[in-house]
Amino acid sequence: MPILVMKFGGTSVATLDRIKRVAKRVGVEVSKGYDVIVIVSAMSGETNKLVGYVNETSPLFDAREYDAVVSSGENVTAGLMALTLQEMDVPARSWQGWQVPVKTTDAHAAARIEDIPPANILQKFSEGMKVAVVAGFQGIGPDGRITTLGRGGSDTTAVAFAAAFNAERCDIYTDVDGVYTTDPRICDKARKLDKIAFEEMLELASLGAKVLQTRSVELAMRYKVKLRVLSSFEEQSDDAGTLVCDEEDIMESNVVAGxxxxxxxxxxxxxxxxxxxxxxxxxxxxxxxxxxxxxxxxxxxxxxxxxxxxxxxxxxxxxxxxxxxxxxxxxxxxxxxxxxxxxxxxxxxxxxxxxxxxxxxxxxxxxxxxxxxxxxxxxxxxxxxxxxxxxxxxxxxxxxxxxxxxxxxxxx
Incomplete structure (x- = not known):
């Protein structure tokens, strides 16, 4: 089966009702014949709460224990998403970073992904699992301890999985419906782009645009992963959102993109x-x-x-x-x-x-x-x-x- 990666940010999974909503969206893709890898963030506000607990407990904290605490938010979401899909009769299983395993460097709170062996998840797909719900933002270091990738790391997790599994596409669901020429909150003439080149998106992300984490765009450009940014709060058509792709895939573009x-x-x-x-x-x-x-x-x-x-x-x-x-x-x-x-x-x-x-x-x-x-x-x-x-x-x-x-x- 072709593989599709779908990533849902914190606002998309902020409540049980929203988790049910995105689970239905995942079910639609399963019905199209995809095996789906779902990457989830912690529920909105949860990571900030956990970071607050750490800072209050130990201002000069041990980064290894920091990672153990703050990574738990994604674990909760992954389990709830898998349960919701099972209730819809979609064969699903949650995966924490160490179970995949997502192998990272040992830079706690700022680790980088080094390898994602696909064998474990592919084996489960071959046995009938249709959805692997993976906790984003986390992995396992060389010492066997949990690591985290830094804020926004779930975007990077999603792109890395798309590259490792040769996915057809990586869909990043967020609270905006695509990439705009500028911030619509500042300029009411801002226009949603149908397509944007990797290089342009990388520059926009590094210069202040908050739609995608910079490292995720770097990975997508390096491994030619087609990225689609779209809203989890709107009905979707096949051409919804913004496709981040190679410059060669764009017929015509303005001199200035954004x-x-x-x-x-x-x-x-x-x-x-x-x-x-x-x-x-x-x-x-x-x-x-x-x-x-x-x-x-x-x-x-x-x-x-x-x-x-x-x-x-x-x-x-x-x-x-x-x-x-x-x-x-x-x-x-x-x-x-x-x-x-x-x-x-x-x-x-x-x-x-x-x-x-x-x-x-x-x-x-x-x-x-x-x-x-x-x-x-x-x-x-x-x-x-x-x-x-x-x-x-x-x-x-x-x-x-x-x-x-x-x-x-x-x-x-």
Whole structure:
């Protein structure tokens, strides 16, 4: 039988009624002749509650026990989903990560999947099981202990299973009905895309779009897994949602596919750094070791052997970044006069594979922002992306103006 992977997020399985609703959807796919692997998240709010229990019990917790606690939410959902399907006379069985087994690295709370041997589940399919309900977000480390993949890890679990089982498709069910040109809550002209290229989706996910976890898109692109994003709350047709696929599978697309934003950004500047060979490594190595996720980097022109180095990072990592730089200065690794943090900025990005073959996108973007009186603080570009840092108070205005300027409400 062909295999289909279906993933349901926390809002889709938040109550017993919602579990019954998605179980009926799984039953429809079984009736079409599929063997189905269902990946489930914890019921909405459950993981946050479990994390709260851990933090309250042990602020400096053992990460192995953290994983043991927080992974239990998915186990509950998997069991309830299997029971619901059985009540519908659909042969189903729940699977925890270690039972598959989903083999991961030993980085507790941030493990990466290394292997998913398909033999155990395929054996059960051959014996008449029609649905394997797998707890997402978890696996088993080299030491035999439970591991978790980090927040949003169920998306990655689903794509990894689709690759391991050579599934026909991986359907990601969520509380939105697809991928939009931008956030519909900010721009009422936002349009749902029928198809989007892996590279575009990867950029949008990494730049702030919350529809798919970045690692899941990376996996899908590497293993050519066809991903479909669709709503678990609406009736579905065969062409519902958004298909994330190879660029070659898209006949025509706009130059710009979408506008992404990230609200919680900070701009940090090391003022008057001694400019010498190796200074960038001396700055960004300790930042990396401190777990600071640096994004945009700009170095000013050097004068009299001094320069300013600016970079962006999430606002909740500012204190960690400041401590890292002060420690490096005290060790004598770097020398600077001051460190300045601006925590009232936002990142706005335009993304599109069409930018490879079309000129003028940057000029148009900058012209639009200028016309709206929005000052650009930092600019970075890649082959299919242009990102800018602006004052956060202009974020929504910038998104709406760029969406209008690139006419993203119109199909290609």
């Amino acid at each position: 506008v992404a934003y990230s609200r919680d950004e900070a701009k940090m500047t090391l003022v008057s750094v001694a400019d010498r060979p190796g200074i960038a490594a001396a700055i960004f190595t300790p930042l990396s070791e401190a777990g600071v996720n640096v994004d945009m980097i700009v170095q000013n022109i050097s004068e009299d052997g001094r320069t300013d180095m600016t970079f962006s990072c999430p606002t909740d990592q500012v204190k960690r970044a400041e401590k890292s730089m002060i420690d490096a200065k005290e060790r004598g690794d770097i020398n600077f006069h001051d460190i300045v943090a601006d925590t009232a900025v936002a990142k706005i990005s335009v993304v599109g594979i069409g930018m490879r073959s079309h000129t003028g996108v940057a000029a148009k973007m900058f012209e639009v922002l200028s016309r709206e009186g929005i000052n650009i603080k930092v600019i970075t570009t890649s082959e299919i992306k242009i990102s800018v840092l602006i004052d956060r108070k202009y974020m929504e205005l910038a998104v709406q103006a760029l969406h209008d300027a690139f006419e993203l409400e119109k199909a290609a």
